[in-house]
Amino acid sequence: MHSATTTLTIRVLLFAVFRETLGDRQIELAAPVGSTPEDIFRLLEERRPDMSALRPYTTFAVNREVVSADTVLKDGDELALLQPASGGRND
């Protein structure tokens, strides 16, 4: 049982390489108040150490907008891990 005042529930959406590595499209996590996307990434790394190699390829989106890794999350936020989308050649 968790207290609503000390933990957040974060819905993490996983696509592409993250989905393949973690084996899920969506994970609900409980995290301490004050957690950031970086903190959530660490929690995912604990589940799957292979995630570490993906950190350089990770951009975070909260509620469908790109944010910095140190943004403070709110209860109920939707966090997506985005890998770079190649645009094909632009020339």
Added chain:
Amino acid sequence: MIELTYDPLSPDRCTQAVRQAGSGGIVTFVGCVRDLSEGKHVEYLEYEAYEPMALNKMRQVCDETTEMWPVKAIAIQHRVGRLEIGDDAVVIAVSCPHRAEAFEACRYAIDRLKEIVPIWKKEHGEGGETWVGGPTAVPTEPGIPLSQD
């Protein structure tokens, strides 16, 4: 008109969707699945999208393009799921009073779409399976140094 779909795209429908009074020029861009990537033969592609955010960002592309050029109308279609060689992956049609603007606006829209819309493609073929722009899913070589962030 903004669409994400598993179905085959229609450049004609997009062109028609932007045809209106005052449009002297319509430029329709069609992005096609090629059989070659980095010199390696590709069998098919898989496109995956963060759909609600992709739709938002496609709308943002339209808004930005319309702010910068005298756009009469824009239509964007992007396909997701499995695509075969020769399939159309994305269509953008833009109408403007004159052709110079239409070319520039359409060029901007496709370049910007590639920058901000969360859609990813995976190539299946001679080179194995690769997410374009990303690493392979699970590192297979031991001892890859972790990048210092």
